[in-house]
Amino acid sequence: MLFAVGAGARVVGVGSYDSFPPEVKKLPNVGALLDPNVELMLSLKPDLVVIYGSQADLKQQLTRAGIGVFDYRHAGLADVTTTIRALGERTGTSARAEEVAREIERGLDGIRLKVKDRPRPRTLLVFGRERLALRGLYASGGIGFLNDMLEIAGGANVFADVKQQAVQASTEQILARGPEVILEARAVNSAWPSGDRQAELNVWNAVASIPAVRNHRVLFLFDDRIVIPGPRVVEGTAAMARALHPGLFAATGPERATTRERSGGSRSEAPEGTRRQAAGAERQQ
Numbered sequence: 001m002l003f004a005v006g007a008g009a010r011v012v013g014v015g016s017y018d019s020f021p022p023e024v025k026k027l028p029n030v031g032a033l034l035d036p037n038v039e040l041m042l043s044l045k046p047d048l049v050v051i052y053g054s055q056a057d058l059k060q061q062l063t064r065a066g067i068g069v070f071d072y073r074h075a076g077l078a079d080v081t082t083t084i085r086a087l088g089e090r091t092g093t094s095a096r097a098e099e100v101a102r103e104i105e106r107g108l109d110g111i112r113l114k115v116k117d118r119p120r121p122r123t124l125l126v127f128g129r130e131r132l133a134l135r136g137l138y139a140s141g142g143i144g145f146l147n148d149m150l151e152i153a154g155g156a157n158v159f160a161d162v163k164q165q166a167v168q169a170s171t172e173q174i175l176a177r178g179p180e181v182i183l184e185a186r187a188v189n190s191a192w193p194s195g196d197r198q199a200e201l202n203v204w205n206a207v208a209s210i211p212a213v214r215n216h217r218v219l220f221l222f223d224d225r226i227v228i229p230g231p232r233v234v235e236g237t238a239a240m241a242r243a244l245h246p247g248l249f250a251a252t253g254p255e256r257a258t259t260r261e262r263s264g265g266s267r268s269e270a271p272e273g274t275r276r277q278a279a280g281a282e283r284q285q
Contacts, residue, residue, distance in 0.1 A: 002050070003021050003023070003024075004096075004230075004231040005084060006096040007093050008021070011024070013044050013046070014027045014030065015030065015031065033054070042065060047067070048068040048069070048070055048090065049062050049068070050070045050071075051069060052071065059071060070086075072086070075143070075165070076143065076144060077233065080104065080145065081104050088100075104231065104233060104234055111152050111153060114249070115154030115248065118245050118248070120156040121180040121181045122178065122180045123150060123158060123182070124139055124159075124174060124181070124182045126138070126139050127140065127146065127166075127185050127227060131196075131200075132200065132203055134171050134204075134206075137169050137170075138167070139159055139167045140167070142157060142160040143165055144164075145233070146165075146226075147160070149226070149240055150183075152237050153238075153240040154244050155181065158174075174207070175210060179211065180211045180212055180215070181219070181243075182204065182212040183240065185223070185227055185240075186227065187222070187224050187227050190222065197220065200220070201218060221239065224236075226239060
């Protein structure tokens with residue numbers, strides 16, 4: 001967000017998981033949500049430290065040291081543009097921040113318009129589970145930015161009635177909800193080795209009575225733009241819409257440059273029509 005609103009040149013340190021834009025990789029790493037390196041932060045002599053709203057201890061330490069703090073939370077998708085505008089005010093880049101926020105809002109409205117007359121497949125949006133198992137599975141509930149992106153992308157969240165951001169779902173609950181599409185979304189650095197893709201798909205094949213499994217609509221999406229609520233949420237929402245509604249959106253940016261894009265199923269297993277529809281749904285690392 002700081003780089004998007006024009007304050008990137010003033011950034012002196014970044015978090016452990018920051019990787020975009022590429023310039024951040026050259027900056028000192030000051031820790032993350034659970035392990036902030038306060039000593040290093042102080043050594044960089046910042047005027048302002050951007051922290052997450054739950055970092056109360058860090059906020060106290062920085063305030064005692066006389067350093068300004070900007071704290072935020074990302075709950076719903078609307079919080080992305082709210083935070084961008086507030087960050088613009090705090091960094092003296094309000095005009096550019098307003099442009100960025102409006103671009104995001106227009107982009108999301110455009111996706112809504114494009115899918116409004118399409119059927120809305122009942123979708124299970126998974127963002128975490130144990131490797132090679134359906135244990136410890138976390139899915140999007142009916143609130144939060146992931147749910148908002150899914151709805152804009154033209155999907156119907158099977159856990160829309162559960163008003164929390166994350167649902168720890170059992171196999172029995174998933175069977176009862178009967179999703180027509182299963183989207184597993186992860187950050188790029190969490191991508192499974194290509195040799196493990198079929199094994200991970202086989203985990204779902206064990207519950208073949210789920211419509212999404214039966215119809216070869218289990219899709220793996222490794223894309224930071226989906227799971228990071230920042231300025232690229234329009235691209236992330238479009239990637240999700242492309243997975244749900246194949247052929248409706250042209251692949252752009254990194255997805256267009258990808259040479260091996262496919263669904264969670266192997267090409268030899270899925271029917272030809274299904275394979276064509278799934279192309280572009282998964283960005284591979």
